[in-house]
Amino acid sequence: MTFHVASEVGRLRQVILHRPGLEMERLTPHNREDLLFDELLWVSRAQEEHDAFAQVLRDQDVEVLYLTDLLREALAVPAARERVLGHTFDEEVFGPAAVGPLRAMADAMDDAELTTALVGGMTKAEALERVDEPSSVAFHVLGADDFLLPPLPNHLYTRDASAWVYDGVAVSAMRKRARLRESVHYEAIYRWHPAFADDDFHLWQGSGKRRGSSVEGGDVLVLGRGAVLVGMSERTTPQGVERLAKKLFAAGAATTVVALAMPQHRAFMHLDTVMTMVDPESITEYAGLGPLPSYTITPGDDGDLVITDHSPGEMHTAIARALGLDRIRVLTPTQGVRAAQREQWDDGCNVLAVRPGVVIGYERNETSNAFLEANGVEVITVAGSEVGRGRGGPRCMSCPTLRDGL
Numbered sequence: 001m002t003f004h005v006a007s008e009v010g011r012l013r014q015v016i017l018h019r020p021g022l023e024m025e026r027l028t029p030h031n032r033e034d035l036l037f038d039e040l041l042w043v044s045r046a047q048e049e050h051d052a053f054a055q056v057l058r059d060q061d062v063e064v065l066y067l068t069d070l071l072r073e074a075l076a077v078p079a080a081r082e083r084v085l086g087h088t089f090d091e092e093v094f095g096p097a098a099v100g101p102l103r104a105m106a107d108a109m110d111d112a113e114l115t116t117a118l119v120g121g122m123t124k125a126e127a128l129e130r131v132d133e134p135s136s137v138a139f140h141v142l143g144a145d146d147f148l149l150p151p152l153p154n155h156l157y158t159r160d161a162s163a164w165v166y167d168g169v170a171v172s173a174m175r176k177r178a179r180l181r182e183s184v185h186y187e188a189i190y191r192w193h194p195a196f197a198d199d200d201f202h203l204w205q206g207s208g209k210r211r212g213s214s215v216e217g218g219d220v221l222v223l224g225r226g227a228v229l230v231g232m233s234e235r236t237t238p239q240g241v242e243r244l245a246k247k248l249f250a251a252g253a254a255t256t257v258v259a260l261a262m263p264q265h266r267a268f269m270h271l272d273t274v275m276t277m278v279d280p281e282s283i284t285e286y287a288g289l290g291p292l293p294s295y296t297i298t299p300g301d302d303g304d305l306v307i308t309d310h311s312p313g314e315m316h317t318a319i320a321r322a323l324g325l326d327r328i329r330v331l332t333p334t335q336g337v338r339a340a341q342r343e344q345w346d347d348g349c350n351v352l353a354v355r356p357g358v359v360i361g362y363e364r365n366e367t368s369n370a371f372l373e374a375n376g377v378e379v380i381t382v383a384g385s386e387v388g389r390g391r392g393g394p395r396c397m398s399c400p401t402l403r404d405g406l
Contacts, residue, residue: 005164006166007222008222010356011356011403012057012400012403013400013402014062014063015398017057019066020156022120022151023120023121026121027153035178036176039389049387056360062354063402065401067158068115071115071119072115077193079191080189083191083192089106094139098136098138118185121152152178155182156387157392157396158397159396160216161182165220165248165254167202169203171186173213174216175235202253213237214235215236215237215241216235216270218233218273219231219232221272221276223322224406225324227323228258230260231271231272241259246305249305255299257298258318260294261292272395274349276351278351280323283329285349287332288337291313294309294315295310331371331372333371350396354380357378359380361381362382363384364388
């Protein structure tokens with residue numbers, strides 16, 4: 001297997017998904033905002049919807065890998081286990097008095113138990129079933145039901161914490177504290193899981209602290225033909241875009257990166273919440289996005305970056321030129337302002353292409369889906385009443401690891 005993602009719309013061959021589990025059951029009205037959720041999911045129904053989504057992918061001949069399986073198998077490798085536990089049980093988080101006993105507790109867990117705890121979280125009471133209470137202020141101040149390890153419900157959106165870009169992968173340095181631990185899980189998988197460890201690919205960006213420099217996968221569109229489109233959202237910084245571009249150019253993996261200066265608020269949390277590609281020359285775009293300032297980045301001499309500024313009105317032209325086209329087709333349904341806002345909130349633009357001109361979208365976005373169909377794009381619909389409550393659509397819930405080019 002050679003892992004490689006050469007476009008947004010070429011035939012999709014393989015994806016990583018994460019089925020909702022214990023971590024979702026631990027979302028409450030009290031903690032949902034800290035965990036970046038607007039609503040609580042009906043977990044059993046969310047699992048049914050996710051299973052149906054996975055089956056649709058299989059019906060389209062896409063191989064489905066599950067994050068928890070990959071993580072469990074990676075943790076069987078001592079170096080991967082050491083990397084994950086060393087990052088998770090950090091003295092800065094737990095304090096010097098508690099970190100040793102807690103790390104010993106984790107070391108004693110088998111791979112399946114550890115995977116459950118890492119993703120689903122662990123309370124103080126659950127920890128005390130495994131270890132004597134450490135003489136630790138940080139431990140003593142916790143209530144019995146307080147989380148020692150917070151759950152990671154955003155693992156549902158596998159696109160965000162890692163993004164394959166041509167012949168390599170960028171593991172995201174996540175901007176939100178609630179998601180920081182997600183990236184170390186992906187890095188462990190890509191570096192040490194047997195399916196990935198023996199393959200030859202670049203690691204464009206690894207997990208860890210990057211002050212002021214981050215790129216999250218939901219902001220990255222692999223346009224194809226050597227072009228990459230990146231949204232500078234509330235979670236992806238200009239510094240991160242430049243770092244990614246420099247690495248892509250140095251390896252000869254890409255020739256052009258176009259960066260869009262996006263509004264900095266939650267409704268536009270990632271580029272793929274307002275824009276995705278549906279065929280080699282077409283994008284679907286939220287009506288409320290509007291023209292944005294854009295910047296074309298190309299390689300210069302001696303590893304320098306050449307940056308060309310574009311006015312907001314040139315946004316679509318800049319994207320087309322990166323693809324070697326005179327123009328791109330922009331598909332935005334005609335509807336009222338409130339109707340457009342409702343469908344954008346329900347991820348009407350967040351569709352996942354399985355091959356050119358064939359996408360998966362939430363069934364509830366009737367206007368957006370009908371408009372795409374009327375313009376020659378086949379939409380395979382899936383239920384999203386529960387999985388969509390976390391503000392992510394089919395593209396957000398899938399991390400392609402193998403996709404054909406244009």
